[in-house]
Amino acid sequence: xxxxMDKAKTISKDAFKEFIGRLLxxxxxxAPVRREGKVFYDLVSHPxxxxxxxxxxxxxxxxxxxxxxxEILFTYELVNDEVxxxxxxxxxxxxxxxxxxARACDIKGLEYLDKVFIGEYHxxxxxxRRENTLIIGLTCNEPMDYCFCAHTGSGPRIESxxxxxxxxxxxxxxxxxxxxxxxKILKYNIDIFKDASEEDLQxxxxxxxxxxxxxxEDPFPDLDKMYDSLIKNFNAELWEKYGERCLACGKCNFVxxxxxxxxxxxxxxxxxxxxxxxxxxDSCHFLSFTRVAGGLVFRKERPSRIKQRVYxxxxxxxxxIGSISCTGCGRCIDVCPASIDIREIVREVVKL
Amino acid sequence: xxxPYIPKLAVxxxxxxxxxxxxxxxxxxxxxxxxxxxPGQFIELTVFGYGEAPFSISSSxxxxxxxxxxxxxxxxxxxxxxxxxxxxxxxxRGPFGNGWPIEKMKGMNVLMVGGGIGIAPLKPVIEYIIAxxxxxxxxxxxxxxxxxxxxxxxxxxxxxxxxxxxHLTVDIGDETWRGRTGVVTVLFDEIEVNPKETYAxxxxxxxxxxxxxxxxxxxxxxxxxxxxxxxxxxxxGMGFCGHCMISGKFVCRDGPVxxxxxxxxxxxxxx
Numbered sequence: 001x002x003x004x005m006d007k008a009k010t011i012s013k014d015a016f017k018e019f020i021g022r023l024l025x026x027x028x029x030x031a032p033v034r035r036e037g038k039v040f041y042d043l044v045s046h047p048x049x050x051x052x053x054x055x056x057x058x059x060x061x062x063x064x065x066x067x068x069x070x071e072i073l074f075t076y077e078l079v080n081d082e083v084x085x086x087x088x089x090x091x092x093x094x095x096x097x098x099x100x101x102a103r104a105c106d107i108k109g110l111e112y113l114d115k116v117f118i119g120e121y122h123x124x125x126x127x128x129r130r131e132n133t134l135i136i137g138l139t140c141n142e143p144m145d146y147c148f149c150a151h152t153g154s155g156p157r158i159e160s161x162x163x164x165x166x167x168x169x170x171x172x173x174x175x176x177x178x179x180x181x182x183x184k185i186l187k188y189n190i191d192i193f194k195d196a197s198e199e200d201l202q203x204x205x206x207x208x209x210x211x212x213x214x215x216x217e218d219p220f221p222d223l224d225k226m227y228d229s230l231i232k233n234f235n236a237e238l239w240e241k242y243g244e245r246c247l248a249c250g251k252c253n254f255v256x257x258x259x260x261x262x263x264x265x266x267x268x269x270x271x272x273x274x275x276x277x278x279x280x281x282d283s284c285h286f287l288s289f290t291r292v293a294g295g296l297v298f299r300k301e302r303p304s305r306i307k308q309r310v311y312x313x314x315x316x317x318x319x320x321i322g323s324i325s326c327t328g329c330g331r332c333i334d335v336c337p338a339s340i341d342i343r344e345i346v347r348e349v350v351k352l
Numbered sequence: 353x354x355x356p357y358i359p360k361l362a363v364x365x366x367x368x369x370x371x372x373x374x375x376x377x378x379x380x381x382x383x384x385x386x387x388x389x390x391p392g393q394f395i396e397l398t399v400f401g402y403g404e405a406p407f408s409i410s411s412s413x414x415x416x417x418x419x420x421x422x423x424x425x426x427x428x429x430x431x432x433x434x435x436x437x438x439x440x441x442x443x444x445r446g447p448f449g450n451g452w453p454i455e456k457m458k459g460m461n462v463l464m465v466g467g468g469i470g471i472a473p474l475k476p477v478i479e480y481i482i483a484x485x486x487x488x489x490x491x492x493x494x495x496x497x498x499x500x501x502x503x504x505x506x507x508x509x510x511x512x513x514x515x516x517x518x519h520l521t522v523d524i525g526d527e528t529w530r531g532r533t534g535v536v537t538v539l540f541d542e543i544e545v546n547p548k549e550t551y552a553x554x555x556x557x558x559x560x561x562x563x564x565x566x567x568x569x570x571x572x573x574x575x576x577x578x579x580x581x582x583x584x585x586x587x588x589g590m591g592f593c594g595h596c597m598i599s600g601k602f603v604c605r606d607g608p609v610x611x612x613x614x615x616x617x618x619x620x621x622x623x
């Protein structure tokens with residue numbers, strides 16, 4: 001085994017572009033890009049497309065590059081009485097990708113999804129993408145109004161889940177190494193990296209302390225109390241209030257880094273002899289979500305559906321994966337057309 | 353790495369009408385034979401072009417050459433299934449879920465309560481019990497259907513009436529019906545059960561299970577011996593898709609069989 005490079009590095013912003021260019025020679029690169037005033041993650045083909053210095057978060061988390069909104073599970077072909085199935089997961093073999101610019105909350109979101117999708121049962125499409133994607137994270141210099149990661153234990157500091165982690169220090173990035181893969185990539189490109197100084201590390205610490213302090217200015221209940229509070233207050237009146245406001249549009253689910261509910265359906269081709277089996281994102285806010293054959297719907301009223309999302313995040317997940325499954329990214333707060341703020345719900349429940 | 357989303361192919365070997373709109377399909381896996389399953393487990397059935405839906409297995413777990421599903425034509429997928437012929441190919445994933453605790457029930461009395469098509473997941477356990485009759489004490493089946501012609505497994509019910517005690521009722525009788533009318537709970541006045549030594553297992557519409565459970569509690573059944581098979585929209589069968597979640601439990605993975613002790617503590621009302 002070679003000497004471990006546990007010392008952090010730095011890279012100038014110009015050299016970082018060069019680094020992205022080199023990555024593009026060997027990997028598919030997913031990075032934040034700006035389109036129509038919004039920042040998205042997308043596949044890029046040139047370093048100049050990358051918009052790494054974005055504020056807040058991207059419109060959607062990187063979830064869709066691992067668990068896409070529409071996954072073709074397989075295609076099928078009916079030939080006389082035979083059916084031939086072509087497993088689309090096999091096409092993912094040989095994938096080599098780098099995700100650049102993922103925030104702490106989004107990295108944590110992927111770690112939550114790992115606990116769901118990679119276990120006794122597994123989602124092989126997700127798993128193969130996870131195993132073949134390097135993550136170059138990016139810490140936050142400044143929180144947005146909707147950010148509350150410091151309260152949910154998912155930022156602004158992050159200790160795992162990345163191969164390399166960037167911190168913006170003005171003209172250059174501090175680069176922390178989080179895995180052997182990350183270390184390897186640094187070694188291959190060592191000519192454009194420099195050793196970080198003690199001051200660089202202190203600068204990072206100062207930025208993160210500042211972000212954390214600013215998020216903590218806005219008080220939030222102790223998450224340990226939430227589980228019991230939620231169990232006690234399942235029939236509280238506040239759910240009616242939020243149910244009345246909620247438009248059941250499902251936006252909060254689709255922007256959430258940890259919402260993972262899906263539907264499965266067949267999309268036949270016009271010949272009706274072939275088609276595709278598709279896994280598609282679904283929303284617990286939709287009336288159809290609990291509809292069984294014959295038309296019976298188990299969560300008919302909106303309060304019951306808004307509860308399902310809040311309870312899954314803060315209560316059921318504790319039994320399911322051992323922790324809450326909210327990363328405090330605040331996207332659901334940012335996009336809700338009814339201005340429902342999950343932080344307010346939590347504060348109200350704990351007060352009851 | 354095995355992909356759990358790829359169904360195994362199965363051929364429709366035979367089918368028979370059980371009642372208007374209810375048909376039993378006999379399936380054989382193309383790779384050969386039936387399924388290893390516990391009574392009460394379910395599978396995801398693919399009708400290619402129409403998707404997948406969950407169905408209980410309705411044949412005896414002791415039959416190894418094939419397995420059967422008893423299905424009511426009720427939606428798009430089941431309508432498409434009913435148009436298929438012998439020799440056509442469908443897809444199967446599973447079995448999924450826990451099933452009835454047939455081992456724990458040994459040495460005990462068993463009271464089974466079924467409503468409508470809800471008798472389908474009870475059939476494997478009835479057939480298992482009959483095949484191992486000396487392992488179980490008094491075994492009673494209470495079964496309610498909408499009308500006499502809606503009664504499924506008519507032939508089997510006749511056959512089963514020797515080894516086990518069977519009581520039937522229909523919601524609405526006809527000119528030939530000499531039996532009881534009324535919901536399935538009316539049958540409780542015909543039977544004698546010792547609640548201390550009996551497992552009660554039930555499957556039917558939520559409203560039926562609600563009233564049967566009330567009755568069982570009244571009779572003094574312990575909470576952990578009042579069992580249900582719950583119906584939800586199990587899409588993936590593996591606890592991922594979220595549709596079948598009740599109060600943090602996945603019906604597909606943690607169920608579909610739950611006892612009243614568990615269901616009572618659910619935050620959401622399950623039955």
